[in-house]
Amino acid sequence: MTMYAALLRGINVSGHKKVPMAELRTLLTELGHQDVRTHLQSGNAVFSSTSEDENALAAELERAIENRFGFAVPCLVRDGAYLAAVAAACPFPAAELEGRQLHITYYGQPVDAARFAPVDPADFLPEEFRLGDRALYLYAPDGLGRSRLADALSRPALTKGVTATTRNWNTVVRLVEMTAHDGART
Structure with missing residues (x-):
């Protein structure tokens, strides 16, 4: 199983x-x-x-x-193995951040950097994003609700044809815990 x-x-x-x-x-x-x-x-x-x-x-x-x-x-x-690998590959210092500051958008298929080329990262600093394996990591120091970068990354032109859903870091960690084989019945 x-x-x-x-x-x-x-x-x-x-x-x-x-x-x-x-x-x-x-x-x-x-x-x-x-x-x-x-x-x-x-x-x-x-x-x-x-x-x-x-x-x-x-x-x-x-x-x-x-x-x-x-x-x-x-x-x-x-x-669960995928979720754990994505969390472990986080390019931002998750342990130093509040859960509301870090998010992962999971995609239904691989996405490449070319899809996000219209977004100039310098325009959104100190917010940042990085791509991972069917995932995008978003650092939004003021939270997702106030993130201009999150809005830019979710524009229909950038998300067309791909299923995507975002979770904050607290939820990411909890889902990793819940899908760990030794935690299956906790």
Whole structure:
């Protein structure tokens, strides 16, 4: 069994696309997954599965959510090893920062630097970003809500054709903990 995190994009925001976490846990269990748990109300679930196909798991969950709740929700599914590797590769000093200052945007496929070429990093200092493996690391010292760089990086021209969802560092760390094999049943 592999431990996975399901990252749902854009649910339970300002009363829109409501997906109660208890119902999400039930849905994942009905899909045959085990060790199902959720974190916060913003679309983070962990589960174990015998499947090794993250894309198939995400597509299955997207279909099930649309059938159950009546609206589409983009989902990414990543295994615990990937989440841990992305966290370990963080180019910013995570231990020295507050969780609200550091974010990871997970992408449904690899993205290259050319996609973000229209964004001049010098225009947004002290905010910074770096690309990783299907991930973008964002340092926003005043938080995501006040980040001009986050707005620039999420422009439709830059995100066209790719599923993306962002988590703050506290959530990143918690999902790594929750998907660690030795923590599967905590």
